[in-house]
Amino acid sequence: MRNVILQVDNLKQYFRIDRHTTTRAVDNVSFKVYEGEIFSVVGESGSGKSTLGRSLIRIYDANAGEVTFLGKKITGKLNSETTRFLRKNMQMIFQDPMASLNPRKKVLDTVAFGLDVAKEVKTKEERKQRVIEVLKSVGLSEDHIARYPHMFSGGQRQRIGVARALVMDPKFIIADEIISALDVSIQAQVINLMRKIQKEKGLTLMFIAHDLSMVRYISDRVAVMHLGHIVEMGTVEDIYEHPLHPYTKSLLSAIPHPDPDSEKLRKRVLYHKQNIDYNHGQIQSLNDTHTVLATKEELDAWQKGDYSDILVQM
Amino acid sequence: MEQKPILEVKNLQISFQLNFGVNHVIRDISFFLNKGETLAIVGESGSGKSVTTKSILGLIDDNGAVEVGSCLFRYQKDGVDIEVDLLKCGKDYLQKNIRGNKIAIIFQDPMTSLDPTMKVGNQIMEGMLDHKKVKNRKEAVKRTLELLELVGIDNPEKRIKQYPHQLSGGMRQRVVIAIALACEPDVLIADEPTTALDVTIQSQILELIKDIQKKTGVAIIFITHDLGVVANVADRVAVMYAGKIVETGLAREIYYNPKHPYTWGLLSSIPSMSGQNEEILSIPGTPPNLIQPPKGDAFAYRSEYAMAIDFEEHPPMFQISDTHFAASWLLHPDAPKVSMPSVLQARIDAYKKRGDDQ
Numbered sequence: 001m002r003n004v005i006l007q008v009d010n011l012k013q014y015f016r017i018d019r020h021t022t023t024r025a026v027d028n029v030s031f032k033v034y035e036g037e038i039f040s041v042v043g044e045s046g047s048g049k050s051t052l053g054r055s056l057i058r059i060y061d062a063n064a065g066e067v068t069f070l071g072k073k074i075t076g077k078l079n080s081e082t083t084r085f086l087r088k089n090m091q092m093i094f095q096d097p098m099a100s101l102n103p104r105k106k107v108l109d110t111v112a113f114g115l116d117v118a119k120e121v122k123t124k125e126e127r128k129q130r131v132i133e134v135l136k137s138v139g140l141s142e143d144h145i146a147r148y149p150h151m152f153s154g155g156q157r158q159r160i161g162v163a164r165a166l167v168m169d170p171k172f173i174i175a176d177e178i179i180s181a182l183d184v185s186i187q188a189q190v191i192n193l194m195r196k197i198q199k200e201k202g203l204t205l206m207f208i209a210h211d212l213s214m215v216r217y218i219s220d221r222v223a224v225m226h227l228g229h230i231v232e233m234g235t236v237e238d239i240y241e242h243p244l245h246p247y248t249k250s251l252l253s254a255i256p257h258p259d260p261d262s263e264k265l266r267k268r269v270l271y272h273k274q275n276i277d278y279n280h281g282q283i284q285s286l287n288d289t290h291t292v293l294a295t296k297e298e299l300d301a302w303q304k305g306d307y308s309d310i311l312v313q314m
Numbered sequence: 315m316e317q318k319p320i321l322e323v324k325n326l327q328i329s330f331q332l333n334f335g336v337n338h339v340i341r342d343i344s345f346f347l348n349k350g351e352t353l354a355i356v357g358e359s360g361s362g363k364s365v366t367t368k369s370i371l372g373l374i375d376d377n378g379a380v381e382v383g384s385c386l387f388r389y390q391k392d393g394v395d396i397e398v399d400l401l402k403c404g405k406d407y408l409q410k411n412i413r414g415n416k417i418a419i420i421f422q423d424p425m426t427s428l429d430p431t432m433k434v435g436n437q438i439m440e441g442m443l444d445h446k447k448v449k450n451r452k453e454a455v456k457r458t459l460e461l462l463e464l465v466g467i468d469n470p471e472k473r474i475k476q477y478p479h480q481l482s483g484g485m486r487q488r489v490v491i492a493i494a495l496a497c498e499p500d501v502l503i504a505d506e507p508t509t510a511l512d513v514t515i516q517s518q519i520l521e522l523i524k525d526i527q528k529k530t531g532v533a534i535i536f537i538t539h540d541l542g543v544v545a546n547v548a549d550r551v552a553v554m555y556a557g558k559i560v561e562t563g564l565a566r567e568i569y570y571n572p573k574h575p576y577t578w579g580l581l582s583s584i585p586s587m588s589g590q591n592e593e594i595l596s597i598p599g600t601p602p603n604l605i606q607p608p609k610g611d612a613f614a615y616r617s618e619y620a621m622a623i624d625f626e627e628h629p630p631m632f633q634i635s636d637t638h639f640a641a642s643w644l645l646h647p648d649a650p651k652v653s654m655p656s657v658l659q660a661r662i663d664a665y666k667k668r669g670d671d672q
Contacts, residue, residue: 044512045483153600154359183358183539188583188596210512213542217585217594254517256543258584259665260565263546268517 005172005204006033006056011065011075013048013055025051027228029065030283033172033204040207040215042251043225049208050095052225053174056206057092070171088118091165095177097157101149107160108145111135114168134167135160137200138193155186162193166201176208191218212255216240221289224248229278234290244292244302246310247271270312318388319346320533321370321501326383326401328362328369335605339365339378341557347501352527352534354544354565356580357554360601363537366554367503370400371417372408389416389500414441418494422506424486428478434489435474438462441496461492464529466522484515488522495526503535508543520547541577542584545569550637553577556602556612558628563638570662572654573632573640575617582658595655611643619644619652 013026025048033039041049055062058074067075074086091114094100101110111131114120121127132142138159149157158178165173175194179187191214198205209215215222216236223233224247232245243249250271257263281293294302301307328340340362347353357363368374370385385400391411400412421427429437438461439454441447448454455474462470465488478486487507494502504523508516524547527534538544544551545565552562553576561574572578579597599616602608608615614624623629623643632645644652653659 044514155600184541185358185579185583185597186600188585188594189598191585191594192596212513213585251514254513256517256520256546257665258542258545258569258581260545260548260569262665262668266546268521 002034002037004032005035005070006206007068008032008056009066009068011052011055011067012063013051013060014063024228026055026062027278029225029228029230031223031230031233033206034221035171035204036202037220038198038205038207038218040209040219040222041225041230042209042212042215042222044210044251046227047225048228049210049225050176053092053176053206053208057090057174058086059092084118087114088168089171090174091168091170091172092174092176093158093161093165093178096181097154097161098149100161101157103149106146106148107131107135107140110149110160111145111164111167114164118168120168130167131163134163137166137197138163153186154182155189158182158186158190159193162190162197166197169201170203172204172206174206174208177210179214180209180211187214194218212251224251227273227278229281229293231278231293232291234286238287238290242290244286244290245294246276246302246307247273249307249311267313272310272312275309317349320349320388321347321535322386323366323370324384324386326366326369326385327381328365328374328378328383329381330375330378332377332605338604338607339557340369341604341607342382343554343557343559345552345559345562347533347535349500350527350531350533351549352536352547354536354538354548354551355554356538356541356544356551358539358601360556360604361554362557363554364505367419367505367535367537370503371413371419372400372405387412387417387501414494414499415445415497416499417501417503418497418499419503419505420487420490420494420507423510424483424490425478427490428486430478433475433477434481438474438489438493438496441493445497447497457496458492461495462489464495464526465489465492466518467492483511484518487511487515487519491519491522491526495530495532498530499532501535502532503537505537506539507536509538509540516543523547540584541569541580553580556607557604558612558641560613560642561640563634563640567635567638570666571634571638572658573634573638573645574613574642575619575644576613577640578654578658579616582655586661595657611641621649 009030011026011029015023015025017023029052041052043049054060056067062075065075066073070089072082072085108131112127115127115130121130131145135144140159179190182190195218207218219236221235222239223230226247232239232248239248243252250269253269278293280295283291284294284299285291324344326340326343330337330339355363365374369380380401383401386397387400388397435458438458442454442457448457458474459470462473467473467485467488508519536544536547548565551565551568552559555576561577568577572581582595583597585594597616602612602615610626610628611624614620621643629641629643631639631641633639643649
C-alpha cells in the first residue's frame with residue numbers, strides 16, 4: 001500500500017471577471033498523489049492546469065474543496081505553524097526562468113531566500129554551504145553563487161529555479177511547465193536532472209505540462225485536464241495505450257513524431273466539445289488506476305467505441 | 315528542364331557589433347529554396363536561424379552588418395523576370411517591392427506581431443492597399459473575408475471588426491498567417507510559428523500551412539528548434555549550429571539517415587512515444603559564444619565523438635547523396651567508423667519497420 005502524500009477533494013477555483021461572468025478555472029477536481037511518484041497534469045492552455053498547481057501551494061485561495069498534505073489540512077485559513085510546514089515541504093518551480101528570478105539579486109541570495117525566511121540557518125557560512133551544496137546537485141558550480149541571473153543561459157537559469165526549490169529540502173515539488181521555454185536539447189538535460197533528483201531524494205513531483213511525449217517519458221501517473229475538469233486519469237499505460245475519453249484521444253492524435261513517413265499518414269481527430277457537458281459526468285472507474293469523467297450513457301457508448309458527434313476524423 | 319531556385323543564399327556572413335566585441339552570428343552559410351517546396355531550418359536559440367531570414371528582408375538591427383554574401387531572389391513583375399540580390403538593394407526597394415509583397419514573414423509570438431490598437435481586418439488590408447493589390451477598399455474587404463475563411467476562421471464578418479485581444483492564441487496566429495498571405499507572396503517565412511502554441515493548436519496551424527501551400531504553391535522557409543514538429547511539413551531540412559549549416563538533405567535523409575552528431579543529439583533528445591524506460595540522451599553543455607568562435611568544429615566541445623582534428627579545423631561539407639550533405643570529420647574516408655547512438659538507431663529502425671508494414 002502506497003502512502004498518499006497529497007489528497008485533493010472537490011477543489012474549486014473560480015475567478016470573478018465581472019458581474020456577469022465567472023471563470024471556473026478549476027472545477028470540482030479530486031485526485032491523490034502517492035509518495036515518491038511523478039504525477040503529471042496535461043492539458044491545453046486555458047485548461048486550468050497551472051491554476052490547479054497555484055491553488056495547491058496557496059498562491060490562490062481556493063473557493064471550495066479540501067486539500068490534505070502529509071496529513072494536514074492546507075485549505076482555508078492556516079495558522080502560522082501550518083503555513084511554515086507547507087512552505088518548507090511544498091515548493092514550486094515556474095515556467096519562465098528569467099521572469100521568476102529577481103534580476104537584481106545574486107544567485108546566492110535568490111537560492112538562500114527560503115532559508116532566510118524560515119530562519120533555517122544560523123551563520124553566514126552555513127547559509128553559503130547549503131546553497132553551494134544544492135547548486136552542485138543541480139549541476140552548477142561554486143563559482144556561480146556571486147553571479148546575476150542575466151549571466152546565465154536559459155537552461156542554467158532553470159537549474160537555479162530547481163535549486164531554489166530544493167534548498168528547503170521539500171517533500172513535494174510542483175513543476176509548472178519548467179521546460180516549455182527551453183530549447184529541445186536543453187529540455188532533455190533538465191528532464192534528466194529532475195529524474196535524477198527525484199530518484200536520489202525520493203521526492204514526489206507534480207509535473208504540469210502540455211508536451212505529451214515528455215510527460216509520457218517522465219511520469220508514473222497522468223491526469224488530463226480540460227476546461228477545469230480532470231477528464232481522465234490513470235497510469236501512463238492507461239492514458240497512452242488505452243485512452244477512453246474523446247478529449248484524450250484527440251490530444252494524443254495531435255502529437256507530432258520525428259518520422260516523416262508515418263507523419264504523412266497520421267490522421268488527427270477533431271474534438272467537438274459542444275456535445276459534452278462535463279458537469280453532468282461522474283468519475284467512473286475503469287480499473288484500479290484508470291478513471292474517466294463521463295455519464296453512464298457516455299461511458300457505455302465510448303466503451304463500445306462509439307464516438308459519433310464527438311470525434312471527427314480529419 | 316531544371317528550374318532555378320527562387321531564393322539562393324550564398325556564403326552569407328553576418329556579424330553584430332557589441333560593446334565588448336564582434337559577434338559572428340552567421341559564419342558562411344549557403345542554401346537555396348525551390349519553387350513551391352518547404353525548407354525547414356532547425357537549430358537551437360543562438361544558432362542564427364532567425365537572423366538569416368531577417369537579413370533576407372533587411373530586418374536586422376542597426377548594429378548588425380552583412381559582411382560577405384549574396385541572396386538572389388527571382389520573381390516576376392508585370393510579366394518580366396527579375397533577378398535581384400536582396401542584400402545589395404536598398405531598404406526602399408525592399409519595402410516597395412519585396413516585403414509583404416513577394417516575401418512575407420510569420421513571427422513566433424502572435425500577440426507582439428499584431429497591433430493591439432487596430433482591428434484585425436484593417437491589419438490584413440493594410441498590405442494589400444499599400445502594394446496596390448486591390449483597386450479600392452471594398453474589394454480589399456472582400457479579399458480579407460476570403461483570406462479569413464482560408465485560414466479557418468469562422469464568422470469572418472464579425473472577426474474583422476474585432477481587436478487582437480478578443481481572439482485566442484490560435485486565432486491570432488491564423489490572423490498573422492492571413493496578413494502574410496494577403497499579397498499572395500512567392501515565399502513565406504515562418505519563424506517558429508507554433509512554438510508559443512499548445513499541441514492541438516500546433517497541429518492545426520501546421521495542417522493549415524500545408525493546406526495553403528497546396529492551394530497557392532507558395533514556397534516556405536520553416537524555422538524551428540524542434541525537429542519533431544517539422545517531419546510532417548518539410549521537404550528538405552537544414553540543421554544549423556553556431557552560425558553554420560552542419561547538415562542538409564531531404565527530410566527522409568535527415569530523419570532516417572542522419573550523419574552529423576549534432577543531428578543525432580537533436581533527434582535523441584525528443585522522447586520517443588514507444589519505449590518509456592529508454593533514456594533520452596541530452597546534448598551536454600550549451601552553444602558556444604560566437605564573439606570568439608571556437609577553432610575548428612564548434613560542436614566538438616559538446617560532442618562525445620569529437621576527434622583531435624575537430625579542434626583544429628572546421629570540416630568541409632561531405633557529400634552523402636545528391637541531396638544530402640553534412641559537415642563532420644567523421645565522414646572523412648580516414649576517420650574511424652562511428653555510428654549513431656544505439657538508442658536512436660533502434661528507434662529509426664522501428665519507424666522504418668512500421669513504414670514497411672503499412
